[in-house]
Amino acid sequence: MSTVEGHAEGKDEILELIRRSLPPGKFKEVVPTRWPRRYIVFIDAWAIRPVMEALKAAGFDRFVAIEAIDWYNIEPVFELLYYVESVKLGGPLVIVRTKIPRNNPEIDTIRDIYPLAHWQEIENYEFFGIRFRGHPDLRLWILEDNWEGPPPLRKDFDTVKYVLETYYGGKKWERPVKRREPPPPRGEE
Amino acid sequence: MAEGKPRMIFLGPQHPGAPGNVAFKVWLKGEKVVKAELVPGFLHRGFEKMMENRWWEVDVVLSPRYCVEDPDNFELAYVLAVEDLFGVEAPEKARIVRTIVAEMSRIQSHLFWLMHMGGATGARYIPAWAMAAREEILRWYDYVTGHRIYHHYMTPGGIRWNVPKDFKEVTLKTLNRVMPMVKDIEDAFVNNRILRARTEGIGVIKGYVAVQLNATGPTLRAAGIKYDVRKVDPYEAYGDVDFEIPTGTEGDAHDRIVVRIREIYQSKHIIEQLVERVKPDDLNYRVKMPLLPPPTLPWPAVARHGEGMSRVEAARGEAMVHVVGIKDRKPYRVKLITPSMPLLTTVMDYIIEHEDVTIADLPIIVMSLDPCPPDIDR
């Protein structure tokens, strides 16, 4: 594992590259982390599209994932983490972090910048209920046909209780067995 | 028939050509595939929520279970993330043994996949040898870790128990039994003329377009791009072993087979280097973990809460785990970033758009990408 001192030699170059290529005024801060060659960019939610476009132009070409963290009673926000790494530059990783309000979770889509983002946004929509503006296909995808409740990974929602009540008939140990009526006896008339 | 409207059929999840628990809606015009849409979710169990409801060290039991075929790399990813959060460093012996276990997992995953690949191409006899080779590795796992499929051998802070006394001999013996079979499979199956005719030029993803599609793992390397997390961001004992990254040139289905076979040889090479360094008598293989994560870690200007992250190269590509811990016995958030989603969405769409894919080629293309559908669902 790495320590703060253990940064690789190329660290400053990539940090400078990120600082240089991001549009000025659209990001808050670029920080190195205690992991070598992984960087964090803090931005406001409105700036997600220009920042991602700039990162792609700077050579961060492989989109990895979108992660949402529900800071439920610590802070009423969803924090979104966009992981982007660079195959061209030999593997540095950038995490773009932004916060959106919990009662109105909306952010611009980046599905036309990175193709995988299309599917990652659907996933975050169904698990957290985050709406991505401009995404044409927000729907239940993984949970299709299996879920009627609110988004299950939110912190204020007791998934276990809901599942037990809705799908297991309130029982913890087994599903309720629906006994079928025995077929009527054959008439002998 | 080729005129008219495309006809939709459902491929999977029980179709022999489908890679496990996943389905496709396939639109056909005649026998040409116009569009294929992924239908995931048959194995969704909500791992991220389940892990939030259990203790840190208990989650190790859950962490490999979203990919049957390659459990140890995902287990390693979770364990590394937790160690990173707690600020604990595993002893050297544990790191070496965990690397060996993870590499064995890569070999058995590739062997298992070889069997599926044979199923997709209609070759049933020869790839069955791959299952025999995998059986040898599963017996090795049973001997070392106690179970055949899900091992739970790693734990934050090290490995759970010591390796057996004859660890080195047993490991080398297992490899010596597996490798001749791999060689035979390579001679009889991979270089076979029929298989080449069936797989060459099919499912081509060549060059930089693989990166633009966000593909990962052997699919990326078969496209000719030398990218491997074990090299670019070394973890565990990968920093001080010598191995190569095999790459392909054409990026078709046959190249992906060849790349995976060569990865098996590289894994064997890694294990042979590391097994010399394992000392069974060394009792320093596990560090006691604190019960609670430290409240904050020396992040410059980042959140108040500790976060840990790991990045590993699983058999199917890059996997990451990001854990967030407030001062609690349970994780606040565990994010499992898994490699299979781009393979079945963006890469599949690209292939179908740019090639004349027939319904007979579709299983070969899907199988050659080697997805592990449960890790899409989680």
Add this chain to the structure above:
Amino acid sequence: MALKALLLGMKYLFKRPYTMLVPEKEPPMTTEKTRGRHLLDMSKCVGCRMCQMVCPADAIKMYKVEGDFKQNPKKIFPGIDFNRCTFCALCVEVCPTGALSMTDITGWYMTTTDTRTNLRSPYDLAAELAKNEKPDFRVTITKQTFLYQTKKRG
């Protein structure tokens, strides 16, 4: 090339198959570390519920057993639902007195109708181990398996 494949195929034709005839001919394959059915030493169990708390699959319930157990004032003992158990051995690891351990009874041995091995409770296994010098199972995972050097951090 085709001839070579044919010759290799002939080679494997005469090899012993890897499939095992379970349960007709062979028992389930076990080794010295196989994690199987639990063993409960009731004279050591103190009823602390640690195993119940740690179990990831929620497979352990505590049952009241009447009897003379001085070390166990509440007289509760773990009962394991083997339909839910994942055999991860966390309960063995966490047990403070070493009362729980694991044997190599796995596979069809756990569910067969064979009277010799029919679903013996962990308690029965311990009783058998105490009185029989050569039981038909072996103890594979005990508390000692998990003993490790505790290294202080920092």
